[in-house]
Amino acid sequence: MTPLGSLGRRLLLAFVLVALSSVLVLGGAALIGVDRGVQVAQQDDRERIAATAVSVAAEVYRQADGWESADLSRVFAVGDAASARLAVLDANGATLQADTGGAGGAGESGGSGGAGQGAGMGQNAVTTPVLVDGVKVGAVRLSFGGTAGTRALAVAWNWIAVAAGVALIGALAVSWLVTRRLVRPIRAMTDAARSFTAGDRECRVASGTASRAPGELGELAVAFNGMADSVVRSEQGRRTLTADVAHELRTPLAALQAGLEELRDGLVPATAEGIAGLHDQSLRLGRIVADLAELSAVETSELSLQLASVDLAGIARDEAAHHEPRLRAADLRVTVEADDPVSVRADADRLHQAIGNLLANAARYCRPGDSVTLSVWAAGGEAILRVADSGPGIAADELPHIFDRLWRGRGAQQIAGSGIGLALVREIISRHGGTIVATSVLGEGTTVTIRLPGLP
Numbered sequence: 001m002t003p004l005g006s007l008g009r010r011l012l013l014a015f016v017l018v019a020l021s022s023v024l025v026l027g028g029a030a031l032i033g034v035d036r037g038v039q040v041a042q043q044d045d046r047e048r049i050a051a052t053a054v055s056v057a058a059e060v061y062r063q064a065d066g067w068e069s070a071d072l073s074r075v076f077a078v079g080d081a082a083s084a085r086l087a088v089l090d091a092n093g094a095t096l097q098a099d100t101g102g103a104g105g106a107g108e109s110g111g112s113g114g115a116g117q118g119a120g121m122g123q124n125a126v127t128t129p130v131l132v133d134g135v136k137v138g139a140v141r142l143s144f145g146g147t148a149g150t151r152a153l154a155v156a157w158n159w160i161a162v163a164a165g166v167a168l169i170g171a172l173a174v175s176w177l178v179t180r181r182l183v184r185p186i187r188a189m190t191d192a193a194r195s196f197t198a199g200d201r202e203c204r205v206a207s208g209t210a211s212r213a214p215g216e217l218g219e220l221a222v223a224f225n226g227m228a229d230s231v232v233r234s235e236q237g238r239r240t241l242t243a244d245v246a247h248e249l250r251t252p253l254a255a256l257q258a259g260l261e262e263l264r265d266g267l268v269p270a271t272a273e274g275i276a277g278l279h280d281q282s283l284r285l286g287r288i289v290a291d292l293a294e295l296s297a298v299e300t301s302e303l304s305l306q307l308a309s310v311d312l313a314g315i316a317r318d319e320a321a322h323h324e325p326r327l328r329a330a331d332l333r334v335t336v337e338a339d340d341p342v343s344v345r346a347d348a349d350r351l352h353q354a355i356g357n358l359l360a361n362a363a364r365y366c367r368p369g370d371s372v373t374l375s376v377w378a379a380g381g382e383a384i385l386r387v388a389d390s391g392p393g394i395a396a397d398e399l400p401h402i403f404d405r406l407w408r409g410r411g412a413q414q415i416a417g418s419g420i421g422l423a424l425v426r427e428i429i430s431r432h433g434g435t436i437v438a439t440s441v442l443g444e445g446t447t448v449t450i451r452l453p454g455l456p
Contacts, residue, residue, distance in 0.1 A: 008179050008180070008182075008183035011178075011179045011182060011183070012175055012176065012179045015171070015174075015175030015178065015179065016171075016172060016175055019167075019168060019171030019172065019175060020168065020171075022171075023164045023167050023168050023171070024164075026164075026167075027160050027161075027163075027164045030156070030160050031153075031156060031157070031160060034152065034153060034156040034160075035153060035156075038152045038153065042144070045082075046084075046124075046126050046142065046144055047126070049078065049079075049082045049084065049142060050126045050128040050140065050142050051128070052078050053075055053078040053079065053086060053128070053140045053142060054128045054129070054130050054131075054140050056074050056075050056078055057072070057075045057088060057130045057138065057140050058130050058131065058132050058137075060072060060074060060075060061130065061132055061137055061138070062132060067088075067090060067096050067137075067138065072088055072096070072097050075088060075140065076097075076099050079099055079142060080099070082142070082144070083144075083145065084142045084143060084144045084145075085098075085099050085142070085143040086098070086099045086140065086141070086142050086143075087099065087140070087141045087143075088138060088139075088140055088141075089127075089138050089139040089140070089141060090137075090138045091136055091137055091138055093139070096138070124143060124144040124145065125141055125142065125143045125144075126141070126142045126143075126144070127139055127140070127141045127142075128140050128141075128142075181213075181214060182214070182217065184213075185205070185213035185217045185218070185220075185221055186217065188205050188206065188221070189205050189220065189221055189224055192204060192205045192224065192228075193224070196228055196231075201228075201231075201232050201235070203228070204224075204225045204228060205221040205224055205225055233401075233404065237404065249285065249288060252281040252282070252284045252285050253281075253285070255277075255278075255281045256278055256281045256282065256285075259274065259277065259278045259281075260278070305346075305347040305350060305431055305432070306347050306349070307345050307346060307347055308345070308346075308347075308348065309343055309344075309345055309455060310343070310344060310345075310346055310348045310351065311340070311341040311342060311343060312341075312342040312343070312344050312346075312351065312376055312383045312385060312452065313338035313339055313340050313341055313342045313376040314338075314340070314341065315348060315351050315352055315355065316336060316338055316355055316374050316376045316385060317336050317338060318352070319352055319355040319356050319359065320334055320336045320359065320374055322356070323356060323359040323360065323363065326359075326360070326363050327359065327362075327363050327372065330363045330366065330368065331368035331369055332362070332363060332366055332368075332369075332370055332371065332372055332389075333369075333370075333371040333372070334371075334372050334373075334374075335371065335372070335373045335374070336373075336374045337373065337374065337375045337376070338374070338375070338376040338377075339376060339377045339378060342376050342377065342378045342383045342454070343383070343454065343455040344383045344432075344452045344453065344454055344455060345453070345455055346432050346452065347432075350428045350431075350432075351428070351432075353424070353428065354424075354425045354428045354429060354450075355374075355385070355387075357421040357422065357424060357425050358387045358422075358425060358448055359372065359374075359387070360421065361421055361422060362387065362389045362391065365391055365392065366389050366390075366391035366392075367391060367392060370389055370390045370391050370445075371389065371390050372387065372388070372389045373386075373387070373388045373389075374386070374387055375388070378454050381453070381454050382451050382452065382453065382454050383451070383452045383453070383454040384449065384450070384451050384452075385449075385450040385452075386447060386448070386449045386450070387447070387448045388445065388446070388447040388448075389445050389446055389447075390444070390445040391445050391446060392442070392443060393440045393441050393442040393443050393444055393445055393446055394438075394440040394442065394446055395442055396442070399438060399439075399440055402422055402438055403422050403423055403425070403426040403436070403438070404423060429450055429452070432452055432453075433452070433453050434450060434451050434452040434453065435450070435451050436448065436449070436450050436451075437449050
């Protein structure tokens with residue numbers, strides 16, 4: 001059995017306290033309600049019985065034209081039927097006749113003794129005047145025992161105690177199950193997080209635990225697994241970047257070192273062609289350092305924008321013209337299809353950089369003889385830029401990752417690059433409030449579509 005732990009014990013204690021307090025409150029409310037209901041019902045019954053007794057006493061008084069010769073047995077029969085002690089009083093409040101012991105004492109009469117019996121009837125006594133033609137001629141006093149109400153409360157106590165016990169046991173069982181259901185995924189995520197922190201990059205929350213966890217806890221378990229996958233991909237990307245940068249730096253540094261040593265030792269003359277070769281190697285080093293600087297800026301959210309109203313179509317044409325020599329050297333055909341103008345509020349330099357990265361990526365990966373088409377138009381309040389090529393395309397399993405930082409596909413092992421160009425493009429576009437989507441068919445080409453908020 002999985003231990004509850006500190007959080008589980010606190011949750012269980014909280015559930016138990018809530019259940020116990022609820023049972024106590026409901027039990028107390030039920031007892032009070034039963035007591036009040038019994039009292040109201042008894043009061044109604046007493047008033048009804050008293051009204052009947054008074055009606056019979058008034059009728060007897062009229063028939064006998066007074067109390068002296070009146071037969072009060074009918075009046076006492078009403079009291080006997082209700083199991084109540086009854087006393088008949090005259091207009092001055094003196095006891096005419098009283099039931100001293102229930103039905104058996106109906107025929108006894110008493111003066112001072114009867115009056116004393118009537119005075120001692122207690123809080124359950126009801127005294128009602130007898131009126132004949134609107135004149136008070138006497139009164140009837142009924143004294144009811146409290147055993148009926150006591151028996152009702154005793155029955156209520158028994159049933160409420162049983163119901164409270166069942167409810168409390170059920171609440172404890174449900175609290176235990178709910179607590180275990182809540183604590184189990186939390187403990188699983190805690191164990192997975194500790195193992196992951198300790199270096200086990202394969203550790204994940206079990207899919208069964210994630211699917212059985214209730215509500216947000218299940219979503220948290222899935223999010224944890226997604227975060228772990230992202231961390232693993234990021235670490236793999238960093239390792240790949242380290243290897244790629246080391247490979248990229250090794251070649252130009254070795255060439256620079258060898259060339260400079262030859263010049264220093266006088267083994268070769270300092271010709272313009274030799275110096276130009278060393279300069280090319282230094283430019284290659286500078287490009288790698290610039291890529292690393294761009295990566296740092298993206299990762300630390302230091303990418304700044306200077307927004308203004310710019311023409312996206314003009315920027316696309318300018319960038320295509322700027323990269324035309326490189327694209328032509330790669331034997332690529334470049335076509336620009338652009339409406340004029342397509343206005344957006346953006347940083348022109350950053351858009352130049354984004355489009356330049358897309359064109360440079362096409363020049364790096366397309367085959368000789370392939371074509372690259374830039375299309376710009378406005379539709380539905382948006383400015384749309386599309387860069388489509390007829391290159392080798394991207395595998396379906398690699399396509400979702402092409403905008404990930406430091407990611408490079410399987411086919412890019414022999415192609416120079418740091419793997420941050422497309423990640424930087426996505427960052428630039430998202431900072432402008434736009435979206436970027438890539439589609440590709442392996443062997444037929446790749447299309448990258450950028451959508452930016454347009455200006456009227």
